[in-house]
Amino acid sequence: MTDQPSPATVAVWGGEDRYLVDRATQVPVVHSVSFGYDDLDTWQDVALGKQDGHIYGRNTNPTVAVFEEKIRLLEGGEAATACATGMAAISSTLHALLKPGDRVVSVKDTYGGTSKVFTDFLPPLGIEVDLCDTSDVDAIEASIDAGCDLLYLETPTNPTLKILDLERLSAKGHAAGAIVVVDNTFATPINQNPLTLGADLVVHSATKYLGGHADALGGAVVGREDLVETVYGYREINGATLDPMAGYLLLRGMKTLALRVERQNQNAGAVARHLEKHPKVERVNYPGLASHPDHAVAARQMRGFGGMLSFSLGPDLEPVRRFLPHLRYAHAAANLGAVETIVGPPATTSHVEVPEDERAALGIPEGLIRYSAGIEDVEDLIDDLDRALDAV
Numbered sequence: 001m002t003d004q005p006s007p008a009t010v011a012v013w014g015g016e017d018r019y020l021v022d023r024a025t026q027v028p029v030v031h032s033v034s035f036g037y038d039d040l041d042t043w044q045d046v047a048l049g050k051q052d053g054h055i056y057g058r059n060t061n062p063t064v065a066v067f068e069e070k071i072r073l074l075e076g077g078e079a080a081t082a083c084a085t086g087m088a089a090i091s092s093t094l095h096a097l098l099k100p101g102d103r104v105v106s107v108k109d110t111y112g113g114t115s116k117v118f119t120d121f122l123p124p125l126g127i128e129v130d131l132c133d134t135s136d137v138d139a140i141e142a143s144i145d146a147g148c149d150l151l152y153l154e155t156p157t158n159p160t161l162k163i164l165d166l167e168r169l170s171a172k173g174h175a176a177g178a179i180v181v182v183d184n185t186f187a188t189p190i191n192q193n194p195l196t197l198g199a200d201l202v203v204h205s206a207t208k209y210l211g212g213h214a215d216a217l218g219g220a221v222v223g224r225e226d227l228v229e230t231v232y233g234y235r236e237i238n239g240a241t242l243d244p245m246a247g248y249l250l251l252r253g254m255k256t257l258a259l260r261v262e263r264q265n266q267n268a269g270a271v272a273r274h275l276e277k278h279p280k281v282e283r284v285n286y287p288g289l290a291s292h293p294d295h296a297v298a299a300r301q302m303r304g305f306g307g308m309l310s311f312s313l314g315p316d317l318e319p320v321r322r323f324l325p326h327l328r329y330a331h332a333a334a335n336l337g338a339v340e341t342i343v344g345p346p347a348t349t350s351h352v353e354v355p356e357d358e359r360a361a362l363g364i365p366e367g368l369i370r371y372s373a374g375i376e377d378v379e380d381l382i383d384d385l386d387r388a389l390d391a392v
């Protein structure tokens with residue numbers, strides 16, 4: 001990987017040569033919990049990190065190490081560490097890097113679980129968290145000016161697909177001395193690389209697009225080596241380790257990441273444009289549409305606009321109730337980023353923890369539907385949506 005291969009090539013080949021045995025062309029799943037040493041000196045050197053190798057599965061594992069190397073290469077980071085889930089990656093990052101007296105600046109539209117860490121788990125530790133209006137960049141910058149040790153961003157957001165200007169906000173965060181962390185789950189490294197836009201760390205729910213088949217949970221933290229080391233040190237002790245079998249499934253999924261995401265970008269774009277013209281659809285949120293308020297920022301920082309969109313059938317849940325059962329090619333489920341199209345209202349997916357009045361305050365009407373475009377034929381998806389909308 002010396003002459004800068006493109007992401008599609010890295011997705012297939014990246015990190016694979018790190019662990020192949022007996023001339024196998026595919027990475028093996030190593031289930032062994034521990035790794036034995038005949039020689040005490042070698043054992044000690046590996047344990048102290050002076051020599052490459054593995055000691056115990058909660059710390060490191062050969063299959064997981066290949067997953068870490070592949071995501072490191074895809075995001076262009078100095079180092080990467082894997083975690084059991086996306087939330088394990090996010091909560092480990094926040095707990096490892098923050099201390100009492102610190103101040104975090106973030107936005108109201110982060111993933112529901114992340115939001116819960118901000119509102120319920122950090123404040124009792126003496127960590128101040130300010131969650132700004134995601135659409136108000138001046139308010140975010142003013143909050144950074146008021147003191148910021150860690151700036152936590154997510155773009156596009158869930159479920160209204162708001163866009164944050166990563167280059168501008170990373171620069172602002174750094175000027176205040178903050179560590180800048182970006183959740184890149186929705187965009188994927190195919191569409192956006194926050195590290196090249198100024199972020200220090202990228203966090204991922206590998207459960208979504210990286211794995212892509214909705215059959216394995218996982219997470220990753222990628223970026224500055226000193227920071228990744230600190231997060232790894234914490235994760236190794238809290239024990240939220242990526243399971244080797246899940247690591248293997250994620251690796252297998254990642255080989256087709258570029259193919260899938262390119263198709264999902266196309267499908268989501270075509271569906272968004274179609275729905276925008278549909279009389280029964282009140283509003284479509286997709287950063288690739290010219291009507292999106294931050295379309296220009298998205299076009300600047302993203303190579304593709306992603307496979308996620310949302311659309312509203314009005315202020316109430318009733319039309320959603322009638323619409324969903326008529327979709328043939330969509331799972332109604334709390335997930336996203338898989339090869340199958342997945343739909344769900346925020347009330348039962350991303351914002352299940354958030355009361356109805358707070359959802360309304362966040363600009364999330366009960367009639368909103370989050371749509372994760374799969375890799376199906378787009379004409380079939382559009383026909384399916386039209387048929388289901390006829391029932392509304």
Ligand SMILES: *Cc1c(COP(=O)(O)O)cnc(C)c1O
Nearest residue numbers: 085086087088111185205207218
């Ligand atoms: C799903 C998701 C997470 C959490 O990931 P898990 O693997 O479910 O723990 C975090 N951020 C975003 C944007 C997500 O979509």
